[in-house]
Amino acid sequence: MSEMKSLAKDTAIYGLSSIIGKFLNYLLVPLYTYALARTADYGIVTNLYAWTALLLVILTYGMETGFFRFANREDYDAKSVYKTAYFTLFCTSALFALLVIVFRHPIANVLGYADHSEFVAMMFATVAVDAFACIPFAYLRYQKRPIRFAILKLLFVLLNIGFNLLFLVVLGKNDVFYVFLSNILATTIQTLCLLPMTMPKGGHFDGKVLRDMLRYSLPLLILGVAGIMNQTLDRILFPYLYTGADAQAQLGIYGACFKVAMVMMMFTQAFRYAYEPFVFAKHKDRQSVEAYADAMKYYIIFSYLILLGVIFYLDIFRYIVASAYWEGLKIVPVVLWTYVFQGIYFNLSFWYKLTDETKWGAYFSLIGLAITLVLQIVGVPLIGYWASCGSSLVCYFVIMLLSYFIGQKKAPIPYDLKRIGIYTSLTLGLLAVYYALRLYYISNMWVLMAIGTVLLGIYLVVLTRKDFPIQDVLRNRRNNGSGR
Numbered sequence: 001m002s003e004m005k006s007l008a009k010d011t012a013i014y015g016l017s018s019i020i021g022k023f024l025n026y027l028l029v030p031l032y033t034y035a036l037a038r039t040a041d042y043g044i045v046t047n048l049y050a051w052t053a054l055l056l057v058i059l060t061y062g063m064e065t066g067f068f069r070f071a072n073r074e075d076y077d078a079k080s081v082y083k084t085a086y087f088t089l090f091c092t093s094a095l096f097a098l099l100v101i102v103f104r105h106p107i108a109n110v111l112g113y114a115d116h117s118e119f120v121a122m123m124f125a126t127v128a129v130d131a132f133a134c135i136p137f138a139y140l141r142y143q144k145r146p147i148r149f150a151i152l153k154l155l156f157v158l159l160n161i162g163f164n165l166l167f168l169v170v171l172g173k174n175d176v177f178y179v180f181l182s183n184i185l186a187t188t189i190q191t192l193c194l195l196p197m198t199m200p201k202g203g204h205f206d207g208k209v210l211r212d213m214l215r216y217s218l219p220l221l222i223l224g225v226a227g228i229m230n231q232t233l234d235r236i237l238f239p240y241l242y243t244g245a246d247a248q249a250q251l252g253i254y255g256a257c258f259k260v261a262m263v264m265m266m267f268t269q270a271f272r273y274a275y276e277p278f279v280f281a282k283h284k285d286r287q288s289v290e291a292y293a294d295a296m297k298y299y300i301i302f303s304y305l306i307l308l309g310v311i312f313y314l315d316i317f318r319y320i321v322a323s324a325y326w327e328g329l330k331i332v333p334v335v336l337w338t339y340v341f342q343g344i345y346f347n348l349s350f351w352y353k354l355t356d357e358t359k360w361g362a363y364f365s366l367i368g369l370a371i372t373l374v375l376q377i378v379g380v381p382l383i384g385y386w387a388s389c390g391s392s393l394v395c396y397f398v399i400m401l402l403s404y405f406i407g408q409k410k411a412p413i414p415y416d417l418k419r420i421g422i423y424t425s426l427t428l429g430l431l432a433v434y435y436a437l438r439l440y441y442i443s444n445m446w447v448l449m450a451i452g453t454v455l456l457g458i459y460l461v462v463l464t465r466k467d468f469p470i471q472d473v474l475r476n477r478r479n480n481g482s483g484r
Contacts, residue, residue, distance in 0.1 A: 024157050028164055029259045033322035035168040036176065039256075043239075043248035044176050046255030048119060050235035051111070052127040057228040059096055059131035062220030063089055064138045065353065066213040071142055076212075078142075079203025084210050085135050086200050097128035112239065122180040126187050133191045136198035152194055159186035219358040226365030230372050230395050231342075234388035241380035254385035256321040257328035257335075260314075264306055264339035289413045296347045297416045301467060303343055304427040307336045308459055312434065312452025315445045331389045338389070341396035348400065351407040360410075364403055368395040419467070426462060430455045 032042050067085045071078040100107065101121055108117035140149040163182035167173045229236075235255060239247045310317060311333055318329050345364075352360040372391045379387025407413070434448075434455055442448055 024161055028161060029256060029320055030322060031164060031168060032179065033256055033325055035174050036179075038249065039252035039324055040246070040248035041176050041252065042256055043250070043252035044113075044119070045179055046235050046251055046258075047239060047248075048111075048113075048123050048180070050232040052123050052130075053232045054225070054228050054236070055124065055127045056131055056134075057224040058221070059093055059128065060089065060134050060224075061092075061214075062217030062224055063213065064134050065220055066217035067135060067138050068142065069216060069353070070209065070213055076209065077203055077206075079200070080206045081203075081209055081213070082135070082139055082142075083200035083203045084205050085213065086139075087205055088210060089132050089135050093128040093132040096131075097125045100124040100128070116177075118177065119180055122184050126180075126184045129184075129187050129191050133187075133194060136194050139198050148197065152190060155193060156186050156190040159189055162186075216356070216358065219362050223358065223361035223365045226362065226369040230365065230368045230392060233369075233372055234376060234385070234392060237376055238380060238385065238388060241376060242384060243381045244384075250384055253325045253328040254331070254388060256325040257331055258389075260317050260320050260329065261310065261332045261335035261339065263310055264303065264336050264343075292347075292350065292413050293415050296344070296413075297419055298467075299343060299347055300340075300420050301423050301463065303340045304423055305456075305459060305463070307333075307340060308427060308430060308452075308456055310336055311431065312456055313449060315449060328385065331385065334389045334393055338393045338396055341393070341400045345396055345400040345403055348403040348407055351403075351411040351413065355411050357410065360403075360406065364399040367402065368399040371395045371398060422466075423462075426459060430459060 032045065033039075036042055036045075063085050067081060070076045070081045104117045104121040104124075105114075107124070108114055108120045111120060113119055137149060137152070140146075140152075160182055163185050164179065167178035167182060235251065238251045238254070242250060244250065314329065314332060317332075318326055349361055349364075352358055372395045375391035375394060376387055379391065434452060437451060438448055442451070
């Protein structure tokens with residue numbers, strides 16, 4: 001139980017910074033949709049950010065997870081592991097940034113931005129800095145310094161928002177260029193603040209450690225590339241697959257509405273920041289499988305809570321984007337379910353990381369990538385961005401099931417399937433009631449939100465009675481207080 005309390009504490013700190021940061025970034029979405037002249041302009045932002053997400057995975061090549069794995073092993077010196085990863089990523093990131101600057105024009109031509117090579121240079125140089133910074137940030141997590149981690153992450157968000165407001169609002173520079181300029185300025189300042197507190201001290205650069213880390217991490221690169229392509233390929237390929245003349249405009253609508261569902265991604269990301277170091281550290285404990293099972297159960301329970309909240313109050317969440325983008329809001333429930341499956345798959349994935357059989361992660365990701373590619377190539381020309389979000393949903397649902405069934409044979413974990421099934425059935429039932437009323441009987445926004453509030457209350461009642469009894473929480477708090 002103490003392990004779960006520690007996990008919850010770290011999740012709260014990481015989650016607070018993530019939630020606040022993502023919420024503040026929400027403010028950029030209406031700013032962009034109102035300040036930028038066309039929905040197509042936001043389509044450019046959506047497309048290039050998707051490319052940078054893919055490049056970030058390639059440039060880190062699994063070294064973050066490799067660092068956690070080897071830093072927690074007793075037969076390796078943690079300081080040498082960190083120094084080796086630190087300088088290796090510095091060299092590869094610097095080389096990439098140099099190549100991008102030198103070859104920015106041909107790269108821009110390939111991506112379809114021949115007249116704006118500066119967009120490509122700024123964004124790809126930014127991702128090189130981010131790739132290097134991932135190891136210092138991982139070191140803060142390894143040292144269990146979530147407050148420093150959170151402050152630095154929020155610093156970037158505040159700087160990015162500040163620069164965007166300066167350029168787009170104060171100076172009236174309503175051009176996509178200033179969106180990317182704000183990003184690179186904020187990233188550079190954040191990294192300069194990060195480096196003094198994370199410089200390697202002690203240990204040495206070890207070629208053997210590097211070879212061992214690469215042997216472990218490179219399969220994760222395949223996994224990571226395929227995985228991030230499952231997440232971003234829709235926004236990368238859309239301009240090439242969509243047959244209409246307004247491809248960038250449709251991509252802008254799709255990208256903006258995707259942001260509405262990001263609250264689910266916030267929770268998934270916050271959970272991951274705390275869970276990954278926790279799992280590798282607790283692997284030494286033979287009883288850890290029960291902790292993994294509990295973590296999965298609580299992740300699913302709270303994911304459903306967030307999903308219901310966003311769907312029931314979507315008539316409020318829609319104001320995150322300008323009205324020109326509202327036609328795409330119907331995809332939000334699909335995206336939310338995708339995030340749920342993605343988070344479950346992430347939790348399931350630890351069986352092959354902990355058994356050093358990372359090849360299975362690569363297999364699953366490649367299967368998911370094949371599903372995503374086929375569905376998008378076939379579907380986008382016919383139904384546009386509905387095929388984009390639908391392909392991600394099918395992809396994660398399939399690889400989630402594959403990971404579960406194979407994992408239970410390789411490294412069985414006693415997941416509480418009965419309780420998970422109860423909450424899944426409850427969630428689907430509440431959604432069925434809500435949509436039946438919305439589609440056939442009620443059209444008033446306020447009445448629908450009142451009904452949604454009642455349905456959400458039902459879920460919370462079940463939650464507090466079955467898994468989080470309020471009286472037990474209060475009793476524990478009183479006992480802890482009297483113990484002091």
